Amino acid sequence: MEGNGSVDMFSEVLENQFLQAAKLVENHLDSEIQKLDQIGEDELELLKEKRLAALRKAQQQKQEWLSKGHGEYREIGSERDFFQEVKESERVVCHFYRDTTFRCKILDRHLAILAKKHLETKFLKLNVEKAPFLCERLRIKVIPTLALLRDGKTQDYVVGFTDLGNRDDFTTETLEWRLGCSDVINYSGNLMEPPFQSQKKFGTNFTKLEKKTIRGKKYDSDSDDD
Numbered sequence: 001m002e003g004n005g006s007v008d009m010f011s012e013v014l015e016n017q018f019l020q021a022a023k024l025v026e027n028h029l030d031s032e033i034q035k036l037d038q039i040g041e042d043e044l045e046l047l048k049e050k051r052l053a054a055l056r057k058a059q060q061q062k063q064e065w066l067s068k069g070h071g072e073y074r075e076i077g078s079e080r081d082f083f084q085e086v087k088e089s090e091r092v093v094c095h096f097y098r099d100t101t102f103r104c105k106i107l108d109r110h111l112a113i114l115a116k117k118h119l120e121t122k123f124l125k126l127n128v129e130k131a132p133f134l135c136e137r138l139r140i141k142v143i144p145t146l147a148l149l150r151d152g153k154t155q156d157y158v159v160g161f162t163d164l165g166n167r168d169d170f171t172t173e174t175l176e177w178r179l180g181c182s183d184v185i186n187y188s189g190n191l192m193e194p195p196f197q198s199q200k201k202f203g204t205n206f207t208k209l210e211k212k213t214i215r216g217k218k219y220d221s222d223s224d225d226d
Contacts, residue, residue: 065089065119073108073115073123079134082126091184092149095125096140103161103168104144110172117176118185148184156182165196 065071068088076082086092095111097104108125115123128135128143138147138154146158163178164170173195180187189195 062119070119070122071116073112075125077130079131082134085122085124086149086152089122090151091121093121093123093179093184094147096128096135096145096147097125098128098143101143106168107144110175113172114176121185148182150184155184171195
């Protein structure tokens with residue numbers, strides 16, 4: 001009998017706690033509903049106008065990006081084109097490639113996908129054989145190399161596949177994460193959790209270079225073969 005009494009008492013305590021929690025939630029909902037009820041027509045109209053203005057601004061920004069060549073992964077033909085493209089856009093990813101390097105073709109596939117997803121960033125490719133001056137200035141020694149630029153300055157570099165798990169079958173999400181680490185795209189994931197699984201092996205300790213202008217500054221690159 002004593003055992004049953006203890007169980008009944010325990011059940012009663014749990015029930016009371018549940019009812020108290022439910023009451024708190026109910027009071028909170030009532031408070032939120034009351035706030036909505038108190039919003040006048042003028043305030044609702046103001047909120048609607050702000051929302052529409054934000055949508056119009058976003059659409060205008062999208063059209064501006066598209067007019068500057070965002071939204072597609074494009075090849076440019078010369079160093080002169082590079083400087084012009086970089087001047088036009090706030091954020092640029094440029095793939096320095098060579099036709100005979102297999103890993104460049106792997107990057108091409110991923111960059112084409114990301115260019116469509118991240119309209120805020122311009123995605124370009126430039127054959128290193130057509131840009132000897134630029135490659136010398138940036139000291140690009142490993143192919144492929146991605147130059148990540150903001151406001152006409154090199155923010156960072158992705159040299160080879162070291163930061164992508166050191167493997168050819170890395171995912172598009174891995175490259176997206178790496179670009180997000182340099183703030184050259186709007187990344188919505190967790191930068192502290194790389195998409196590739198073997199984090200202990202590969203880690204997240206890539207080298208972040210100091211900001212440099214694209215003219216005349218040094219770039220300390222790896223010297224590994226492609």
